[in-house]
Amino acid sequence: MTALGNHLEIYKLLPKTNCRECGQASCLAFAVAVMQGQMSLGDCPYVPDAQKAEVRRSGSRGTDPTEDIQGTLRVLQDEARRGDLAESARRLGLTMRQGRLIIPCLGKEFSLGTDGLISSCHVNSWVSLPILSYVLRGAGLEPRGQWVPLRDLPGGADWGRFFSHRCEAPLKKVIDHYTALFELIVEVFDGRTAPEQFDSDIAVVIHPLPKVPILLCYWKPEDGMDSSLNMFFDATAEDNLGIESIYTLGVGLVTMFEKIARTHGR
Ligand code: SF4
Numbered sequence: 001m002t003a004l005g006n007h008l009e010i011y012k013l014l015p016k017t018n019c020r021e022c023g024q025a026s027c028l029a030f031a032v033a034v035m036q037g038q039m040s041l042g043d044c045p046y047v048p049d050a051q052k053a054e055v056r057r058s059g060s061r062g063t064d065p066t067e068d069i070q071g072t073l074r075v076l077q078d079e080a081r082r083g084d085l086a087e088s089a090r091r092l093g094l095t096m097r098q099g100r101l102i103i104p105c106l107g108k109e110f111s112l113g114t115d116g117l118i119s120s121c122h123v124n125s126w127v128s129l130p131i132l133s134y135v136l137r138g139a140g141l142e143p144r145g146q147w148v149p150l151r152d153l154p155g156g157a158d159w160g161r162f163f164s165h166r167c168e169a170p171l172k173k174v175i176d177h178y179t180a181l182f183e184l185i186v187e188v189f190d191g192r193t194a195p196e197q198f199d200s201d202i203a204v205v206i207h208p209l210p211k212v213p214i215l216l217c218y219w220k221p222e223d224g225m226d227s228s229l230n231m232f233f234d235a236t237a238e239d240n241l242g243i244e245s246i247y248t249l250g251v252g253l254v255t256m257f258e259k260i261a262r263t264h265g266r
Contacts (some may be wrong), residue, residue: 007031007162008244015046016192018158026156073125076132081114083136084240092140094210104132104210105246106158107190126252127208133245141239147197147215147232155243163231171257172229175218178261180220185257196232206248207219 011031022043024030033039041052084103088094100113103136110119111129117128149159175181182202185191189206197203199216207213214234237246 007035007250010034011244012042013041013047013051014044017046019046021045026158028162032162036063055088059178072211073129074244075130076129076136079114080112080132080137085112085116085135088135092135092138092210101135103135106206106208107130107188115177126248126255128252130241130245130249130252131209134212135239138209138211138241139239140211141236143211143213143234143236146235148235149230149232150246151242153233153235153238153246155238159247163247163250167254168229168231171216171254172218172227172255173193174258174261175229176227178264179218181257181261181264184260184264198232206253208253209241212237212246212249214253 005027008031011028012026014031018026020026022030022039024033024039024076027044030039030044032043034043041047041055065249079096085099086096089096098116100111103110103112105119105127108119110117112118112132112135113196115129149155149160150163156163179202182191182204185204185206186193191206192204193202194203194215196216197215199219201220202216204216205213206216213234217230217232219228221227231250233246241249243244
């Protein structure tokens with residue numbers, strides 16, 4: 001078991017019934033409280049003793065969320081190495097080339113084979129993890145063209161606040177200082193502008209995964225009102241990528257855009 005370095009790792013140990021017996025509104029809120037040191041894993045009566053003991057042995061909470069992402073990534077990579085890539089190709093409507101599964105991502109090409117995930121561009125682990133999750137577990141449903149905020153996805157209610165804090169707020173900050181990032185996203189990441197979306201001033205659709213489009217909407221500051229930014233997902237998103245991976249993907253994209261803005265937006 002990896003050290004518990006972020007609330008996602010803690011959340012994975014919980015039964016996710018949101019029964020509230022621990023006094024928190026949901027299992028996710030409990031996981032955050034544990035991460036912040038306000039509660040301990042033992043405050044949930046449904047975590048098996050053996051698991052609590054193992055967490056104690058592993059040193060309990062770590063400090064680097066990236067370590068946990070790396071741990072999960074290794075597990076998924078192992079699973080992908082042993083998996084049936086041709087079956088994934090059929091399920092997801094992807095192609096195989098010389099024994100490798102080809103996965104288009106933000107206008108770039110990834111390929112997955114027995115030696116792992118390869119791409120010509122550098123991508124952080126927060127993005128690699130959802131790509132593998134998509135390949136292994138995605139249903140391959142065609143997007144319906146119905147945009148919804150993350151909190152309105154079937155499993156999104158618990159995640160909305162965290163997503164807003166960890167993804168939408170930092171991305172808004174980036175765009176406030178570097179609005180041209182949208183143009184770069186269109187040019188470099190094969191995004192397309194999507195006018196007339198929710199009365200936004202700028203709207204761009206990106207495809208971080210073939211059947212998981214994301215709509216980025218930005219409203220400029222106006223009449224003393226602050227700017228705002230929202231990310232929308234197709235109503236099918238959770239069938240194609242589990243809610244945890246959608247969250248992780250959001251973090252990965254924002255991390256990548258922040259880095260690009262630091263490099264180009266000076
Ligand atoms: S007691 Fe456990 S299962 Fe119930 S809400 Fe709290 S963390 Fe979730």
